[in-house]
Amino acid sequence: MSSYLFKRFTTMIITIVGVSVLVFMIIHLIPGNPVSHILGDYATEESIKELEMRLGLDRPILVQYFSYMFHAIQGDLGTSFITGYTVVEEILNRIPITAQLALYSIIFGSIIGILIGVIAAVKKNTILDQLAMLLALVGISAPGFWIALFLILLFSYQLSIFPISGYSGFYSLILPSITLGLGTAGSIARMTRSSMLDVIKQDYIRTAKAKGAGLFRLVFMHSLQNAIIPVVTLIGMQFGYLMAGAVVTETVFALPGLGSLIVSAISTRDIPTVQGLLLFMAAMIIIVNFVVDLLYTKLDPRIQYE
Amino acid sequence: MTIELLKVENMNISFKDDESGTTSAVKDLSFYINEGETVGLVGESGCGKSVTALSLMRLIEKNSSFIEGTIELEGEDINLFSEKKMRSIRGNKISMIFQEPMTSLNPVHKIGKQIGEVLHLHALANKINCKEKTIEILKKVGIPRAESIVDEYPHQLSGGMRQRIMIAMAMACNPKLLIADEPTTALDVTIQAQILDLMKMLQEEYNTAILLITHDLGVISEMADRVIVMYYGQIVEEADVRTLFKNPKHPYTIGLLNSVPNIDSENEGRLIPIEGNVPNLGMIKSGCPFRSRCQHAYVKCHEKNPPLFKRDSQFVRCWLYEEEGVQA
Structure with a gap:
């Protein structure tokens, strides 16, 4: 186990370094000079030169990269060009909202998705199954901003149950979580269904039936734990999509989270913030998937990491 | 005194299929098992042995299949039981072990x-x-x-x-009836013997009846008191184990015995296989389903499926024994 952990840890670091190179390159390749953006249209040549020097943008790109990484390792992701706060401060300020949003939508998506998938599998080839899969398809294909607007119209505007936008505690995160969770629920429902259909056919399910087990026991105690592994993998992968989805959802619902931060940082060419955020999100996704891999051993005793 | 534990009468099992409605897998099956008795159910793959076993416990998919007839366990027709009542029977009064121990847990x-x-x-x-x-x-x-x-x-x-x-x-749960569907097929020979011994030992201790399904006649000769031979979803021969091995009557049973190695064989150690395969379900509309593989087949075999003929305690479904036996 410890040698496995060591190996996984090394690959994680290599991946993060790879991501950092990519992020750095992309940002420096997109057109538009951040300095002229900061100084506005009437900036003089000299003032641009001076600010470039102060921000360290006049140095060769490799030097910039290594200097950035040197500081990043020590937990310093630079300072925002625009707000003057450090990027770490910005992230720490906004992460509670995005973390909650991700957590609630994963919980919502998993519960709904697994339930729908199980029902579809148990009622295979019936109207219920077709309905469930249609629902899943809608969940996957409907764009987040459209779902968000639809939910706002219905629950906030017409029924006045939830706030239209802004952050005011758990209550204001319900609609955003549903918006973000629906797509996840759709993918999870499909995966659960196909995985369950596979498991239901297995000999050990017949054995459980022969022991006198009822439907509930067969489905939830015998089939689901065997069917859940690909679903858990998917949930881990969905985390990446959630980060992307949070960008749209937080913007629509005007939530001050990481997603809306990255949108504003990109539009103001705030290079350190964009870099820091992308790196942070990538690291989160990598860590979540690592945890998922460790979870396998808990779910299936046959999986052992040597 | 022998007490009848399970009595199956006129059991028909059929499956829904896509085109022509239903396909019959088991036809008009009647047999009984006494308490503490071991009954062997023998036949080639696809003859309906496993379906019969699964139907006794109502474990076949109920949306796509029908079980008709009566299945009496201690005088009660369990085919009429609700699913809930059936669950209390499964694993308790009737239990089952399967062929594949590797995947059954x-x-x-x-x-x-x-x-x-x-x-x-x-x-x-x-x-x-x-x-x-x-x-x-x-x-x-x-x-x-x-x-x-x-x-x-x-x-x-x-x-x-x-x-x-x-x-x-x-x-x-000390079941009254243990259904063992090819319990030793997936095991190697020394383990096979141990498992059979274990089943025998437990049977003696608890007076459990065993329905032993196998295509292995060696296992049958060691374990069974009575043997039922199935072909194409129906019983073709039924006799106590000694009679069946000494004096098999149905050409199919004879064929089965000839295709097993035997030290005292008259065929100079050569095995004689039964030519051909079991016909697919639903293929044979009339006549004896074994006729295409039978050396003794004559006109009557093509016209009409023979009934079971009884002679002493042996039952045979073959026109050759029409004169000797009484129609059962």
């Missing part, structure tokens, strides 16, 4: 939990004494270090051990 549950589940389902143990009782049962089926095996997973055990676990699970 749930890979993600501990052995103790899987055996304890039967006890729990039929209220024979509570949370406190469940583990204790499970260990007791494991010891009974000859599992070494039973105390630690309850906390192990199926993948940590060998095939023979897993089949012992299956037997332990099946015998946990």
Whole structure:
């Protein structure tokens, strides 16, 4: 186990370094000079030169990269060009909202998705199954901003149950979580269904039936734990999509989270913030998937990491 | 005195199929099993043995199949039971062990939990004494270090051990009837003998009746008191084990016996296979289904499916015995 952990840890670091190179390159390749953006249209040549020097943008790109990484390792992701706060401060300020949003939508998506998938599998080839899969398809294909607007119209505007936008505690995160969770629920429902259909056919399910087990026991105690592994993998992968989805959802619902931060940082060419955020999100996704891999051993005793 | 435990009468099993409505898998099957008796059910793959076994426990998919006829267990027709009532029978009065011990146990549950589940389902143990009782049962089926095996997973055990676990699970509630569907087919020969011995030992101790399904005539000769030979979903011969081996009557039974190696064989050690294959279900509309593979087939065999003819205690479904026997 410890040698496995060591190996996984090394690959994680290599991946993060790879991501950092990519992020750095992309940002420096997109057109538009951040300095002229900061100084506005009437900036003089000299003032641009001076600010470039102060921000360290006049140095060769490799030097910039290594200097950035040197500081990043020590937990310093630079300072925002625009707000003057450090990027770490910005992230720490906004992460509670995005973390909650991700957590609630994963919980919502998993519960709904697994339930729908199980029902579809148990009622295979019936109207219920077709309905469930249609629902899943809608969940996957409907764009987040459209779902968000639809939910706002219905629950906030017409029924006045939830706030239209802004952050005011758990209550204001319900609609955003549903918006973000629906797509996840759709993918999870499909995966659960196909995985369950596979498991239901297995000999050990017949054995459980022969022991006198009822439907509930067969489905939830015998089939689901065997069917859940690909679903858990998917949930881990969905985390990446959630980060992307949070960008749209937080913007629509005007939530001050990481997603809306990255949108504003990109539009103001705030290079350190964009870099820091992308790196942070990538690291989160990598860590979540690592945890998922460790979870396998808990779910299936046959999986052992040597 | 022999007491009749299970009595199956005119059982028909058919499956829905896409085009032509239904396909009949088992036709007009009638047999009985006495308490403590071992009945062997023999036949080639696809002759309806396993379907019969699964139907006795109503384990075949009920949306796509029909079971007609009566299945009386201790005088009650379990074919009329509700699903809930049937669940109380499964694993309790009738239990079953399967061919594949490698895949018949749930890979993600501990052995103790899987055996304890039967006890729990039929209220024979509570949370406190469940583990204790499970260990007791494991010891009974000859599992070494039973105390630690309850906390192990199926993948940590060998095939023979897993089949012992299956037997332990099946015998946990002292069932009246044990259905063993090819219990030794997937095991190697030395383990086969151990498993058969174990089944015999438990049978003697609890007076359990066994319905032993196999295509292995060696297993039958060792275990069974009475043998039912099936072909194409119907009984073609039924006799006690001595009579069947000494004096087989149906050409199919004779063919089966000839295709097994025998030291005293008259064929100079050569095996004689039965030519051809079992016809697909629904292929044969009239006449004897074995006629295309039978050397003795004549006109009548093509016209009409023979009924069972009875002579002494032996039943044969073949026109050759029309004169000798009485129609059963």
